[in-house]
Amino acid sequence: MSKSHKRSGVSLAEVAKAAGVSKMTASRVLRNASGFSAETRDRVMREVERLGYVPNRIAAAFGSEQTSTIVGVCVPHLSSTLYGTVLDSINHAFSRFGYQTIIGSHENEPEAEEAWVRNILSWRPAGVIISGRTHTTATIELLKAQAVPIVEIWNLNTSPLDISVGFNHYDCGREMGQYMLSKGRRRIGYVGAEANAPGMGAARLEGFEEALRASDRPLATKEVLIDRPGFYAGFYGTETVLNRAGDIDAIYFQDDAMAIGGMFYCQSKGIDIPGDVGIAGWGSMEVASVIPQRLTTTAVGTQSLGKSAAEALISRIRGEPVDDVIVAPTRLVPGNTV
Structure with missing residues (x-):
C-alpha cells in the first residue's frame, strides 16, 4: 500500500483565533514579552497545548513561513557502529537532494526523544526520521499536529505513524533460534544489554525464545545487563551466565560486539568454541569477519536501510507515491562458532 499527500501544521494564526486574541498578542505571549494579562497568557498557552502548536524558528530568524531544507534524524546512540553506518547513508542521500540533516540521540529514553522532537519541530523541518516504534503520547501528538512527514526506522512497524523502513527483528531472532537448534544445541542461553528501556534486541529475543519453545527447548538462562x-558487556555477561548455568552449550548475543566479548571470555578460560559453547550474534559488524573464527551472525543492510529511509521521506515530501512499510533485508550468515 502507498499513499501521497501534502501536509501542513498548526499555524500561529489558528492559535490566536482559538484563544480569541490577535496574532500579535499570541506572538508576544510565546516570546514571553509584556503587554498582556495573566489570563490572556493562560488562554493562549492552553490553546498551544491543545492544538500542539510549535513555534517556528525559521520564521523568527528569517521573517517568513518558508519551508526549510532541514531534516531531523534521531537514533538511540551516536556511538553505535551500526547506527553510524545508517546515519552516513542517510546524510549522503539527503545531501544529493539539497537537504541538510540535524542529528540527535535519545539513549532509548522516550522522554528524551520527545524533547528532541519538540525542538526539531520548532525549526519546521521538511521531515523527520526517528528510530523504533515506541514513542510517548506527547511525541505522537506533536508529530500529528505539525503533520510533518515521518519515517520510523530500524524496527519494522506494520502500523507506522507515516512510513516504516526497518528490519524484522522478531524474525531475525526466530531464524537464529531455529538454526542453533538445527546444529544440535539444546541448552541455550542469551546475553544482552539495555541501558535504559528495552530496545530492538528485545524483539529479537522474543523471536528467539519462541523458536526454542516451539521445539520444547526453552531458553536455559539469560542475562540482560543494565548497560x-x-x-565488555558481552565479556561480563558470558561470565555471569556460564557461572549460573555451566551446562549450557550455546549463547545467543544481542549483537556482534557482545558476541565477540563473549568469545574473548571463553578463550581466556580455555572454553572451546564451538566445541564446548556455540556463539552467535547479530548485525554483521566488520570486525566479526576478520577475527580468527568467523562469527555466526545475521547480516543487516544498514547502508541500504539508510538510503531507503531517505528516499522514502523525499518521496513523501514531494507528494509522490511511496510504500508505507518497507522491509529491509537480512540474511543469516553461518560462521564457524556454532
Missing part, C-alpha cells in the same frame, strides 16, 4: 551493548 550499553559492547565488548
Whole structure:
C-alpha cells in the first residue's frame, strides 16, 4: 500500500483565533514579552497545548513561513557502529537532494526523544526520521499536529505513524533460534544489554525464545545487563551466565560486539568454541569477519536501510507515491562458532 499527500501544521494564526486574541498578542505571549494579562497568557498557552502548536524558528530568524531544507534524524546512540553506518547513508542521500540533516540521540529514553522532537519541530523541518516504534503520547501528538512527514526506522512497524523502513527483528531472532537448534544445541542461553528501556534486541529475543519453545527447548538462562551493548558487556555477561548455568552449550548475543566479548571470555578460560559453547550474534559488524573464527551472525543492510529511509521521506515530501512499510533485508550468515 502507498499513499501521497501534502501536509501542513498548526499555524500561529489558528492559535490566536482559538484563544480569541490577535496574532500579535499570541506572538508576544510565546516570546514571553509584556503587554498582556495573566489570563490572556493562560488562554493562549492552553490553546498551544491543545492544538500542539510549535513555534517556528525559521520564521523568527528569517521573517517568513518558508519551508526549510532541514531534516531531523534521531537514533538511540551516536556511538553505535551500526547506527553510524545508517546515519552516513542517510546524510549522503539527503545531501544529493539539497537537504541538510540535524542529528540527535535519545539513549532509548522516550522522554528524551520527545524533547528532541519538540525542538526539531520548532525549526519546521521538511521531515523527520526517528528510530523504533515506541514513542510517548506527547511525541505522537506533536508529530500529528505539525503533520510533518515521518519515517520510523530500524524496527519494522506494520502500523507506522507515516512510513516504516526497518528490519524484522522478531524474525531475525526466530531464524537464529531455529538454526542453533538445527546444529544440535539444546541448552541455550542469551546475553544482552539495555541501558535504559528495552530496545530492538528485545524483539529479537522474543523471536528467539519462541523458536526454542516451539521445539520444547526453552531458553536455559539469560542475562540482560543494565548497560550499553559492547565488548565488555558481552565479556561480563558470558561470565555471569556460564557461572549460573555451566551446562549450557550455546549463547545467543544481542549483537556482534557482545558476541565477540563473549568469545574473548571463553578463550581466556580455555572454553572451546564451538566445541564446548556455540556463539552467535547479530548485525554483521566488520570486525566479526576478520577475527580468527568467523562469527555466526545475521547480516543487516544498514547502508541500504539508510538510503531507503531517505528516499522514502523525499518521496513523501514531494507528494509522490511511496510504500508505507518497507522491509529491509537480512540474511543469516553461518560462521564457524556454532
